[in-house]
Amino acid sequence: MAKTRARRNVNRLPAERRIQDIMVAARAVFTQKGYGDALISDIAEKAGVVEGSIYRFFVNKRDLLQRVVEHWYEEMLARDDEQFAAVRGAWNQIRFIVRHHLMTIRREPALSRLVFQEFRPEAGYRKTRLFQLNQTYSHRIIDVVKAGVDSGELRADVPLTLVRDMIYGCIEHRTWAFLRNEGTFEIDETADAIADIVYRGLCVRAPEDDKLTLAVQRLEKLADRLERTSER
Amino acid sequence: MAKTRARRNVNRLPAERRIQDIMVAARAVFTQKGYGDALISDIAEKAGVVEGSIYRFFVNKRDLLQRVVEHWYEEMLARDDEQFAAVRGAWNQIRFIVRHHLMTIRREPALSRLVFQEFRPEAGYRKTRLFQLNQTYSHRIIDVVKAGVDSGELRADVPLTLVRDMIYGCIEHRTWAFLRNEGTFEIDETADAIADIVYRGLCVRAPEDDKLTLAVQRLEKLADRLERTSER
Amino acid sequence: MAKTRARRNVNRLPAERRIQDIMVAARAVFTQKGYGDALISDIAEKAGVVEGSIYRFFVNKRDLLQRVVEHWYEEMLARDDEQFAAVRGAWNQIRFIVRHHLMTIRREPALSRLVFQEFRPEAGYRKTRLFQLNQTYSHRIIDVVKAGVDSGELRADVPLTLVRDMIYGCIEHRTWAFLRNEGTFEIDETADAIADIVYRGLCVRAPEDDKLTLAVQRLEKLADRLERTSER
Amino acid sequence: MAKTRARRNVNRLPAERRIQDIMVAARAVFTQKGYGDALISDIAEKAGVVEGSIYRFFVNKRDLLQRVVEHWYEEMLARDDEQFAAVRGAWNQIRFIVRHHLMTIRREPALSRLVFQEFRPEAGYRKTRLFQLNQTYSHRIIDVVKAGVDSGELRADVPLTLVRDMIYGCIEHRTWAFLRNEGTFEIDETADAIADIVYRGLCVRAPEDDKLTLAVQRLEKLADRLERTSER
DNA sequence: GATGAATGAGGATTCATTCAT
DNA sequence: AATGAATGAATCCTCATTCAT
Numbered sequence A, B, C, D: 001m002a003k004t005r006a007r008r009n010v011n012r013l014p015a016e017r018r019i020q021d022i023m024v025a026a027r028a029v030f031t032q033k034g035y036g037d038a039l040i041s042d043i044a045e046k047a048g049v050v051e052g053s054i055y056r057f058f059v060n061k062r063d064l065l066q067r068v069v070e071h072w073y074e075e076m077l078a079r080d081d082e083q084f085a086a087v088r089g090a091w092n093q094i095r096f097i098v099r100h101h102l103m104t105i106r107r108e109p110a111l112s113r114l115v116f117q118e119f120r121p122e123a124g125y126r127k128t129r130l131f132q133l134n135q136t137y138s139h140r141i142i143d144v145v146k147a148g149v150d151s152g153e154l155r156a157d158v159p160l161t162l163v164r165d166m167i168y169g170c171i172e173h174r175t176w177a178f179l180r181n182e183g184t185f186e187i188d189e190t191a192d193a194i195a196d197i198v199y200r201g202l203c204v205r206a207p208e209d210d211k212l213t214l215a216v217q218r219l220e221k222l223a224d225r226l227e228r229t230s231e232r
Numbered sequence E: 001g002a003t004g005a006a007t008g009a010g011g012a013t014t015c016a017t018t019c020a021t
Numbered sequence F: 001a002a003t004g005a006a007t008g009a010a011t012c013c014t015c016a017t018t019c020a021t
Helices: A015-037 A040-047 A051-057 A061-085 A090-107 A109-119 A129-150 A160-179 A187-202 A210-231 B015-037 B040-047 B051-057 B061-085 B090-107 B109-119 B129-150 B160-179 B187-202 B211-231 C015-037 C040-047 C051-057 C061-085 C090-107 C109-119 C129-150 C160-179 C187-202 C210-231 D015-037 D040-047 D051-057 D061-085 D090-107 D109-119 D129-150 D160-179 D187-202 D211-231
Strands: none
Touching: A015 A040, A015 A051, A015 A061, A015 A109, A040 A051, A061 A090, A061 A109, A061 A129, A090 A109, A090 A129, A090 A160, A090 A187, A109 A129, A109 A160, A129 A160, A160 A187, A160 B160, A160 B187, A187 B160, A187 B187, B015 B040, B015 B051, B015 B061, B015 B109, B040 B051, B061 B090, B061 B109, B061 B129, B090 B109, B090 B129, B090 B160, B090 B187, B109 B129, B109 B160, B129 B160, B160 B187, C015 C040, C015 C051, C015 C061, C015 C109, C040 C051, C061 C090, C061 C109, C061 C129, C090 C109, C090 C129, C090 C160, C090 C187, C109 C129, C109 C160, C129 C160, C160 C187, C160 D160, C160 D187, C187 D160, C187 D187, D015 D040, D015 D051, D015 D061, D015 D109, D040 D051, D061 D090, D061 D109, D061 D129, D090 D109, D090 D129, D090 D160, D090 D187, D109 D129, D109 D160, D129 D160, D160 D187
16 A cells, blocks of 8 residues: 655656646647547657646646647747738738648648647537637638728628638648648649639639739739838 | 248348448448447447448448448439539539539538548548549539630639639538538528639639729739839 | 457357356455455456456446345345244344344455445435345345234334334444454344344333243244244 | 735744644535545645645545544534433433434534445554544443443343444434435434334333233243144 | 357546655 | 645556457
8 A cells, every 4th residue: 555656856847848848749749640649648758747747737638639739820820920911912912821821731731630630520619719719810811802802902792701711621622632641732833823713703803814914913923022122 | 821930030131232231220320420439339230230240241340431431422423413414604513513512511411521530531542432432523523614614614724623622622611610510501602602703713704894994903003002112 | 550369269158157257256356355446357357258348248347346246135135035934933033134134244244345335325325226125135124023013022113114224233333343354243142132122122011020031032932943843 | 004024925824723724624625525536635725725735734635534533523522521411311311312413413414424434444443543532422322321220220231332333323324315415314203213212122121011911922822833833 | 141249459537645946 | 834746556448340159
């Protein structure tokens, strides 16, 4: 009954640091193994703590995954915002967002998959913080389209959330092979093509004359470059 | 008339019939419980066979689900083809396909989910028969767009598979809440809106309106921006 | 993923036999270790089955204990009934039941304890089958007292269930030291003393004259012996 | 008047006060949750201390429970003694003690249960202070019976501890349903009935009535039985 | 061919207790 | 003396799959 427990290496760290260590370890393990195959014991070992310590800070394995993914979203949201401000013109902005999302998936395919597979299908998803974060994340496209509408560049009767679903749904479908480790995808080409179709689908007048359209696009890109150049 | 032989209660049915019984039972159980929570024993009981018998005809639980889903696809493919021939015009055809897919999801949300959750994310998906069936299923949109291109109604440079991803991806995103039992969706409105954006995105020219007016407007805006840039 | 499982020693026994084996093993292990410290794996090993097999027949560990204890009660109830018929006279009958219960506890202290500790304190005990069995088991004393009342030997206003509680409660308290492995108890002396007090407490007239009482008791015992002798 | 020193928020209370706080909190939590479900952290929080502090004053969780229960006994013993002196006559005294114990259980069912469930079954119970206290507590009945014997009201050959076991055992059995939150019990009726049976069981003679009549009745019945037996 | 009893691997979780600060 | 973060042991249960009958 009374066992002699040899205690070793009781490292005393501030809670914040511990949480961080655990989340870093968990992110690595979840990324590598997926949710089901990830072991709490692996995560604990990688974080340099004992399994029980994880449960001081996280309700359960699921909660740990959730917090890891939420943190990822928060990082992204914090990091990216400034970039979006720099681009002008609906087409360019749409393309920028598409491109950005494609890069996100390329950079973190495993985490992306976890969102698609583990969280989104789950009943009650809409009540989660992750859903909120995702709404914030994907709301950018809505803002852009709204602005395009306001400026008269895009049609007034555009169903905003449908456009959002179209873009993110398209990208997801486009990247499944990559998410399965079965292929890759061209970021720029895909971004151009998606932006093209959506933009044409939404703009007040379909650009009939190809020459004219291309010329305008070229000029817009030129303007962007000029702007960026002059800002330096 | 009065038969005296009491046969043993062992049903010896033709294999084909057995397989059918099992698949019908499996479809019901998978639909009701999802893959993970479905029990082989439940399926066996419902099919009026013993667990072991299922393994006579199906490699494993996964294979059983696969065959059930494949069968569902085959049914759909066989049933629907005639309908598609009836519709004319690219817009109408796109809308028809979108509407058809929305109705499929509404009719079989559980099976749809199983495809999205269980099969598509799995490594090796591209080598499965289900992938082939899905390609066939979704190829309709490609055929329609191709025809539109050939007839001159749609642009020549349309990236066909991207259009396919856009449409199916959009629909999937649009219906996730419903698939989670958290809401519903409007079939006709959604179909119209999707067809609209995609058609406009692909068609050669806007129905009417003065193209030059538009181009001039845009160039004027551009000029404004350039001016503003150079003023910094 | 596809692991080669080497199957060994697949013993195919009739369910009834398996259940019996498991219950015998479980009874031994529970008796030896108590409920908490008994391991399913120990029971399985002792029964010559794999842990999982236990769950084919028993809902969970608790259910297994319950069934073991129920079985013990059933055994006792089936075995003992005949014996009770043989004794005559309220005093003798009370003494017989007390003695019998004392012997039960001496024979199976561990099982007795499990009933006292694990089941009786549990909310909902009154709805269990074990409670029913216990009622049947302890109802004997009520029948005996009732018969004594009917024959005019015992007072008419005896609170029957209270007598039951008094007898079984007294025995339980008296044997706790033994149940704790801290002592023993005298079966016959205890039985005599309990029967005495209770009998005197219940009989129409307290037997004032000890000589008379003892004489009557001797005569009653004699009658019993004569009856039993003549029956052979 | 305005003190400028902001003391650190570390309460340094006299040990005695700390111990008291902890025991009060522990009693509340144990009462509410039982031993197993009570958490040290809950107790600490309720006591306004930190978990570690509890271990400054108590060896372990068990020890804490023990001290709480011991304290309860001490309270009772100190409080009640005077009352007992007031009652005269064996029957009245027995009834008083029974009634008192029933009220104790009604007032503190949870603590009573903890004694029955946690301490009494434990090996080594007889060596504990709690056992001593319980002996003291239950010794009252022995004193009363002894006094009755000395005064000639009760028989000389009464097995004292058995009477004690009978009374406390009876009460415990009688109140188990209540202890399980499954019912209640009548204090006065129960006390009367128990006192009645025990008193009659112990008293020298039945208050009145013709002893010989009774003896003759019994012998007549016996004769009948002998006749019936010999007829076989 | 059918049966269905037997297999067996595999891991999250709890919480009293300790001890560095 | 007080804190409270860190420890770590310990086990029940599920269910797809197999294979002796």
